[in-house]
Amino acid sequence: MLICLVGKWLPREIDVKKLNIVFVILIVICGWLVFRWWRVQRRCLKHLAEIPGPFALPLIGNLAQVNVDHDELFSRIVGMRLMWGTRDGINKAWLGQKPYVFLSKACTVEPIIASSRHVDKSYDYQFLQPWLGTGLLTSSGAKWRSRRKILTPTFHFNILEGFVQVFGEQTEVLVRKMGAELGKPSFNVFPYVTLCTLDIICETAMGQRISAQSHSDSDYVRAVYDIGSIIQTRQASLFYQSNIFFRFSSLYKKHQQCIRTLHDFSNKVITERRKEILENAEDADRNEVTKRLAFLDLLIKVSENGSVLSDTDIREEVDTFMFEGHDTTSSAVCWTLYLLGCHPEFQHKVFNELDSIFSEGIYDRRPTLRDLKGMKYLDKCIKEALRLYPSVPILGRKVSKDIQIGKYTVPKGTTALVVLPVLHRDPEVFQNPEKYDPERFSYENTIGRHPYAYIPFSAGPRNCIGQKFALLEEKVLISGVLRKYRLEATERREDITTTAELVIRAKNGLHIRIHPRFT
Numbered sequence: 001m002l003i004c005l006v007g008k009w010l011p012r013e014i015d016v017k018k019l020n021i022v023f024v025i026l027i028v029i030c031g032w033l034v035f036r037w038w039r040v041q042r043r044c045l046k047h048l049a050e051i052p053g054p055f056a057l058p059l060i061g062n063l064a065q066v067n068v069d070h071d072e073l074f075s076r077i078v079g080m081r082l083m084w085g086t087r088d089g090i091n092k093a094w095l096g097q098k099p100y101v102f103l104s105k106a107c108t109v110e111p112i113i114a115s116s117r118h119v120d121k122s123y124d125y126q127f128l129q130p131w132l133g134t135g136l137l138t139s140s141g142a143k144w145r146s147r148r149k150i151l152t153p154t155f156h157f158n159i160l161e162g163f164v165q166v167f168g169e170q171t172e173v174l175v176r177k178m179g180a181e182l183g184k185p186s187f188n189v190f191p192y193v194t195l196c197t198l199d200i201i202c203e204t205a206m207g208q209r210i211s212a213q214s215h216s217d218s219d220y221v222r223a224v225y226d227i228g229s230i231i232q233t234r235q236a237s238l239f240y241q242s243n244i245f246f247r248f249s250s251l252y253k254k255h256q257q258c259i260r261t262l263h264d265f266s267n268k269v270i271t272e273r274r275k276e277i278l279e280n281a282e283d284a285d286r287n288e289v290t291k292r293l294a295f296l297d298l299l300i301k302v303s304e305n306g307s308v309l310s311d312t313d314i315r316e317e318v319d320t321f322m323f324e325g326h327d328t329t330s331s332a333v334c335w336t337l338y339l340l341g342c343h344p345e346f347q348h349k350v351f352n353e354l355d356s357i358f359s360e361g362i363y364d365r366r367p368t369l370r371d372l373k374g375m376k377y378l379d380k381c382i383k384e385a386l387r388l389y390p391s392v393p394i395l396g397r398k399v400s401k402d403i404q405i406g407k408y409t410v411p412k413g414t415t416a417l418v419v420l421p422v423l424h425r426d427p428e429v430f431q432n433p434e435k436y437d438p439e440r441f442s443y444e445n446t447i448g449r450h451p452y453a454y455i456p457f458s459a460g461p462r463n464c465i466g467q468k469f470a471l472l473e474e475k476v477l478i479s480g481v482l483r484k485y486r487l488e489a490t491e492r493r494e495d496i497t498t499t500a501e502l503v504i505r506a507k508n509g510l511h512i513r514i515h516p517r518f519t
């Protein structure tokens with residue numbers, strides 16, 4: 001009928017019979033495509049149905065169960081394994097039409113994280129893109145591969161050695177600032193440490209001092225804080241995830257303002273630094289000796305005047321370091337300080353280690369790389385804190401091809417989430433998993449442990465490029481605090497509500513009391 005009607009309006013010379021044949025062929029092709037799509041869907045659904053998980057409603061899936069506050073959502077994700085099967089280390093849930101699998105055992109995590117095929121990040125990372133563009137953390141495919149190759153040498157140990165001085169300088173400020181809390185019953189350690197790690201990352205990434213510890217109300221510092229909070233809100237709220245709704249919300253205006261402040265700052269620093277390098281081209285060698293290099297300088301160097309990396313590419317990477325390199329370290333430092341405050345027996349062991357390292361010289365001097373290498377017990381305390389409270393609690397990957405995980409097939413298109421706090425508490429690997437016990441990381445106790453049972457810095461091709469930097473920084477900060485103060489936790493662990501935002505946090509802060517070690 002429709003064909004006849006259309007035919008009436010067509011020029012005479014077009015043959016309606018031929019048109020009919022074309023329409024029939026089109027309908028057959030469409031039907032075949034739909035059938036194929038349906039067959040794939042049916043196969044995917046069949047595979048997904050075998051994976052244990054909560055009952056999902058048609059269309060909305062488990063949306064009603066996950067549309068809750070960050071801390072509640074985190075508890076539910078962690079609790080899912082207990083509710084829906086601890087044995088296999090794999091569970092499933094549906095966010096609307098999108099299937100998610102949660103992986104929480106070394107043998108289920110390895111096939112995804114070790115693979116060079118499933119390296120693309122999941123959908124949730126897109127909210128970082130307005131700020132970070134497609135820098136190392138958020139990029140995929142060929143772009144990620146080429147960037148990773150370019151950036152790896154900038155984290156060489158010799159370069160990190162130059163940053164130890166910055167860590168030491170900023171730790172002195174931190175220790176001085178914390179002194180204001182002496183004699184007080186308790187304080188939240190998070191804001192102090194976060195401003196310190198922000199100072200450190202700004203100076204090491206961009207070569208810029210922002211003195212966040214002294215001027216926490218600067219536009220840039222505020223923008224870093226605000227954008228983090230907006231991104232978290234978007235990740236957790238279905239309403240804000242939609243670009244259309246987000247654009248019409250009041251949050252959007254603030255979001256755009258933050259992005260402008262952050263990008264203006266990085267652009268200005270890059271332009272000025274490039275100009276400086278050009279102007280000093282003749283005595284560049286002399287400059288390198290006298291001026292400490294930042295990651296930015298190294299990126300400008302490898303950029304080959306824009307042919308390898310444009311200014312926008314450089315900004316993406318510098319912003320990525322700013323984002324990935326301060327909150328993560330701050331969280332790790334705070335949890336270690338807090339846990340040592342809960343366990344005076346381990347804290348005293350760290351005191352003894354520090355006393356033996358610094359007794360030869362002035363106790364207040366800045367640590368050298370050699371001193372840091374000698375802090376073996378502190379190293380175990382940090383690792384154990386990262387086991388219980390991994391700074392990045394969830395890793396997301398797009399499954400780009402059907403993959404066999406244990407006895408289950410996870411179909412292409414699923415989002416795989418590795419839940420680190422659950423992985424790190426597997427009782428088959430870590431007996432009495434809730435207990436804070438640094439000895440789990442003694443040489444003898446790590447022999448034979450599955451390499452994917454403990455991965456706070458992720459593992460495989462997309463592991464953390466900054467992990468050596470982070471561990472050195474943590475040691476400088478924690479040893480700096482513990483050389484001056486004795487810590488006492490003023491809250492029990494059982495009373496702390498943990499929440500997973502961009503990093504793992506205590507919902508109401510981590511409260512400790514400090515006492516002078518020497519009077």
Ligand code: HEM
Nearest residue numbers: 136137324325328329332391392395457458464465466470
């Ligand atoms: C205790 C501190 C840190 C922890 C626990 C940590 C953890 C992680 C984890 C788990 C990933 C993988 C993320 C994912 O798969 O989604 C990652 C990636 C990354 N981290 Fe870190 N990180 C820390 C500090 C740092 C620092 C200080 C820097 C930079 C100076 C940094 C830069 C990066 C970058 C650029 C990536 C992306 C790597 C890629 O995809 O190739 N991180 N980090």
